[in-house]
Amino acid sequence: MSSLIEGLPDEVSLLCLARIPLYLHPNLSLVCRSWRAAAQSVELLRARHEVNFTEDFICVCAHEPNNTWQLYDPRRNLWITTPALPSHIGHISYFSAVSVAGKLFVLGGGHNPETVEEDDEGTFATNEVWSYEPVTRKWALCAPMIVPRVSFACGVVNGKIIVAGGFDASRSPTAKAEIYDPENNVWILMPDLNYTDNNICNGAVLNGKMHVVHMGTSMVQKFDSVEQAWKTDICSWSNSPAVVVREVVYVNSFTCCCFYKNKNAEHIEIGSFGLYDTLMASLGNEIYLIGGVKKGEWNPQGRCLTSNVTVLTFGRGGPPAFRQAAPMNGGIILACTSMRV
Structure with a gap:
């Protein structure tokens, strides 16, 4: 890499590029060869750590496209597709x-x-x-x-x-x-x-x-x-995968979300979604319910899949707030997790 930004040492230029969010990185590669090399370099990763620039993502893999992961950017409500x-x-x-x-x-x-x-x-x-x-x-x-x-x-x-x-x-x-x-x-x-x-x-x-x-x-x-x-x-949460928010275990039991806390074995319904096979990931004080099969909606070609993403935001008390995020691509959800970069 050389002459990333005219008039600035490359070390300083990297600190500037490190503050550019990930969803714009493909555009960096279109500027010139040196920027393309910088956008895919370990040096840029180190620079992000140096300036303490972090972003949160939900990572999702669906049956289609084959072996391809997608990253959801909650700050910008958009999806980023990764190499397979x-x-x-x-x-x-x-x-x-x-x-x-x-x-x-x-x-x-x-x-x-x-x-x-x-x-x-x-x-x-x-x-x-x-x-x-x-x-x-x-x-x-x-x-x-x-x-x-x-x-x-x-x-x-x-x-x-x-x-x-x-x-x-x-x-x-x-x-x-x-x-x-x-x-x-x-x-x-x-x-x-x-x-x-x-x-x-x-x-x-x-x-x-x-x-x-x-x-x-x-x-x-x-x-x-x-x-x-x-x-x-x-x-008391043995029937489904679980996520943890603020040391509380939340379980999606097909038609509702429940939680179990400590040894109280307490279940409280917080919402009915009418979906099967929905996976969950937690990020901060939020739970993301991703994909699933609509209850009662079947067709001769197979299950009626949804790519919807429902976000539950938990406050200090009372039921969580609901909102819909941008839908993802793909059908059956194979796995999901959260990540801070």
Whole structure:
């Protein structure tokens, strides 16, 4: 890079470019070669950190387009499409996704049976881990998980990624758990879960602890980092994936959103959406309900999918406020998470 801005050293020019929001970065590449190089450089990423310029996004992957993630910018109410995930598995499904230190991580997963050609068994479970850097717009292959897995619990605790449960490459439920250090790009085995079963499991981080819940059970396993052991407790949010806002667990139970707080096992309906298969992501004091299938609206060609995005904003008290965000592209939502860049 040279002569980014005439009359200014490149170091100063980068600090100026660092304040340009991500949705405008494609335009930077159209200015000239040096700006295109700067827009995709690690130096620009460092400059953003130096000026403490951050943006929040909701990251969503749908069945279509194939292996493509979209980033929702809540400040500007628009969607940004990323380069497709370069996995060898087409239409990868049953994976987990989280964000750490400004990067999106996509972990594990396997083939979608509907996309596998005849006489091809596909890949049931992989241990692949990919990271996406939004500033450089590049995917990178990270150290693989120790255990290939699908439909597993995943969460971030103290800047490290914890995965547990799910099904391994032999299609059997696994109690194995492991933790990933993004800074050193290394996986370490953790103590096994106390139990597992033939159901998928969900994860949530509450009060700084990783919680693992198997569908259809009333028990939760949470990891005690001091004793380095999983502790079992009663849980009331076992039927659906959950998100956490202000240390409160919210669950979308098909037709309504409910919450469970501490051990009160209290459920309160806060809204009826008439949707199935809706996924959720939390950002600050908001919950984003993304996609889903409209209840009662079916057609001969298949399910009636929606790309709607409903935002619930929680105040200091009373029911949340509702609003509609810009709809996303794609049909069945495979995964979503929030990210700060």
